[in-house]
Amino acid sequence: MFGSTVLEVAIGLTFCYGTLALVVSTLQEALAAAFSLRANMLLAAIKRMLDDPRCEALAQSLYDHPLVNPHGSSHAGRPLSVRPSYIEPAHFAIALLDSLRSNPAIPLQAAIEALPDEQVRRVLLALYRQSSGDLQRFQDGVAGWFNSAMERLSGVYKRRQLLISFLLAMLLTILLNIDSIHLFKTLWQNPALAAQIEAAPTALDAEALRQLWALPIGWSTFPPQLDSAFALQMAGWLITAGTTLFGAPFWFDLLQRAVQLRGTGAKPRAAPASVKDNAAAAT
Secondary structure (H helix, E strand, C coil): CHHHHHHHHHHHHHHHHHHHHHHHHHHHHHHHHHCCHHHHHHHHHHHHHCCCCCCCCHHHHHHHCCCCCCCCCCCCCCCCCCCCCCCCHHHHHHHHHHHHCCCCCCCHHHHHHCCCCHHHHHHHHHHHHHCCCCHHHHHHHHHHHHHHHHHHHHHHHHHHHHHHHHHHHHHHHHHHCCCHHHHHHHHHHCHHHHCCCCCCCCCCCHHHHHHHHCCCCCCCCCCCCCCHHHHHHHHHHHHHHHHHHHCHHHHHHHHHHHHHHHHHCCCCCCCCHHHHHHHHHHC
């Protein structure tokens, strides 16, 4: 009985955390698409790399290149109509070289030395000298420079997304009153509430939401009283919001394991010694 109760509590908690994480990730992706977060962060990073904060010089020329932005603006100085969310490092290198060599009569090294920004000029000159004038090696060096910058940008984006994920989870946790401490206590006293959960949902559908609402969540009285019970409730909210940072796949994998463990049942008892002896004699 004790093991069954622990298993049902674990199933109920993991299902709740996984479904909440799925809702948060869905909202997060919708916000990222609506506000073009990836594309805007990429554009800001390239502006910093090329020291073109207004996107009027080298960055604008780069974004006008069809390899970088095939559906964007084709006229310098015109606002970008489409901003890519990802740029292939090799395409970035080719587009940058084409932008530097806008005048074929000027050698590449002279075009680099004519750049107004000292930092960009020093980086490109160092890469050019390291390549010993080999155009392919120079392109590879520029692609590596861009790739390093994108790795740093990826770390910044992930940290920002984690913060957004936690804030969304906290908002949903308060709105739905998903108190982990109350949820644990209720499931421990009545483990049958989680008995209907058979598997992790494959998508955020009506069945997943129905099973979520079958758990002890939601408001019974509102607004809450500001007492010691409310402080404990806030702690439960923080625990719930923190669990979403692990992601829905983590919780649903645990849920599948717990459901499979519940389905295996109790371990069969070992056969008595006399039965074993009779079976051996019969063979």
